[in-house]
Amino acid sequence: MSIERLDTQTPDEVHEISQPTAVSLSTGREFVLEVSNFSVNYGTGDQMVRAVNDVSFSLRRSTVLGVAGESGSGKSTLVYAMTRLLRAPGIISGGVVNLNVTASDGAEDEILDLVTANEKELRRIRWSHVSIVLQSALSALDPVRRVGREFDEVLKTHRPDMKKAERRERAVTLLTMVGLEKDRLDRFPHELSGGQRQRIMIALALALDPELVIMDEPTTALDVVTQREIINELLDLRAQFNFAMIFITHDLSLLVELADEIVVMYAGAIVERALASELYEAPRHPYTLGLLNSFPPMSGDRRELTGIPGSPPDLSDLPVGCKFSPRCPYVMARCREEDPHLMTLKGSERSVACWLHAGDPDVRVPVELTRQVRTPNVHGGPS
């Protein structure tokens, strides 16, 4: 869809992005994961609820994709389903999830569709190619086992030719990597603090040197000081080991600092996708703007902020048309009738699902949604 109107309104819209748009699937080594038209339902028949609706995105090697959204936006369901960890009544109702599996010894890379993969194939890629860090480390770690046994078990299963001493050595290396003493291996999870447990989870996720690590709200239950330490740790580790990361959180300001690219989800669909700096400085979707305005600033004068009126949507009773229309301050008649799909903005790589940006000449785009990026590509973008 062309967006002439937006273009004429903001003639100096410059997005300095050199990478080609990720439209064609399976372009080779550049991407580690490509998701297209992915949908997930809970339940069947009349009771059916669509938790993830037609989601497409791709993830370049060694980059961080942030997924932001409120509870019920489908962000966790998306990654659970993508990695085939979702249990009934969750059902994948369509789509393709292509994982680019790097072969170990010089062989040809292969592309595996996780949606159709069988248990044997999944077992091969899990942990060694894709690993996941869950929100609650206390419930993810076995309370009656010492931490060392968790490491031992992973290595025993996936690297059967490793000897016991080698496994222990690897576990110690991993702990050192995340800044923990090696005596923590002999502790039980309840003897460790929340931050230490989350570090153990990160070390476990990196045990087999995966290409993709998925983080589902890894710092939400932690204090800000601990959160900062873990985030710094993660950025260091990523620089060292070059894994790609999908980071899920409701804290958009954290993502702006951490991620290269951000997708914002609302009611199961992606409403905006942009580079982190673009999204922060020049949001295009009213929901993104509202979310950004929901964080009280740490400097400047105190002024009244409004947040977003109304309540997050109930997935079993979604409005007709745009799902955000009941809460949107810029709602138009068209929004209540037709649901906008994700459209790429002209002259840029970012996309947004909003009728304001659909190029309708009668629509005046509010000035706060046409802001320009002052410093393009702060984070260096994907490289």
Add this chain to the structure above:
Amino acid sequence: MSEFVSEPTRTPVQLSARNLTRHFTTRVPGRFFKEKHTVRAVDDVSLDLVAGHITAVVGESGSGKSVLARMLARIVKPTSGELYLEGQEIPINARRTLAYANKVQLVLQDPFASNNPVHRIRHSLERPLLIHGASKSDVDDLAKAALTRVSLDPPDRFLDRYPHELSGGQLQRVSIARALCVRPSVLLADEPISMLDVSVRLGILNLLKGLCDNEHLAVLYITHDIASARYIADETIVMYAGQVVERSRGTALVDEPTHPYTQLLIASVPNPADPTSQAAERTEHTTFAVADVGCRFAPRCPHVMDVCRKSDPPNFQVGEGHTSHCWLHASEPEAVVELTPPVRRREGETTKT
């Protein structure tokens, strides 16, 4: 004990606490037997809750901020200290009276856990009204009025719903309405927004601010989110390990933090507007380290000095209504330590190092 509380120029003080302290005794495995160990959850905290003012208490988990709120609500008995409601001293060892609950109400963190799931909203609102002496013919109107006060309009739509039919933000408004329906003068809000979605948090904060401004409620706002404290609070108190480490009026505490812990806290907040925040220093102390002797923050403090390990600092005045519990603000720290009496010990307190 802070120096600037209860100045005569300030508006009426509704609830004030002086040197409020709560110690918990735990038994930890010793060499042969279990040994008694004292956890100083709240130590020597004084504060005034003023009508029309929001007082924010900021701290990490384990800093004692919730115990403080529970002591002010008189759910937890203080070990020592004094409590004054509208100038009247409250006997801290006596049971909480209905009259006290009528003046001081508590709102809890998780609205899904603090509202009875098997009763309608009407029940949650009418029950406190009946307990506090409203007549049966009035409760319906009073309950509706309470819902209107928290912007749940029209109230008829909400009264006969069950908690699971409301969203988190709406349910937290019901919790606030329930606290407000008995017309208290003090509202204690213990992390009222931390369980809510980002987009509805500001709504609750604005509601608290509005109640405070329009109805002259004294509000204690407990949070771990220092940005939200900066947004609504008239006075901000930072707690670490049961002690007040820094307090100030207005936004001075966030704009010019003077205590190393406050500085660490602020540097840790994700702040895309300030790229330097990403370069926050890496502390190696991952545990919630608390020193038994001297300043409690000393094991984690980047500016730690010898005096910090020996003796607990007093509160130094660093600005108008701004105090800092840190030796860095003493004119000559080494000289001061000579004058300070040895570290105070309470009866029955043992020290583990």
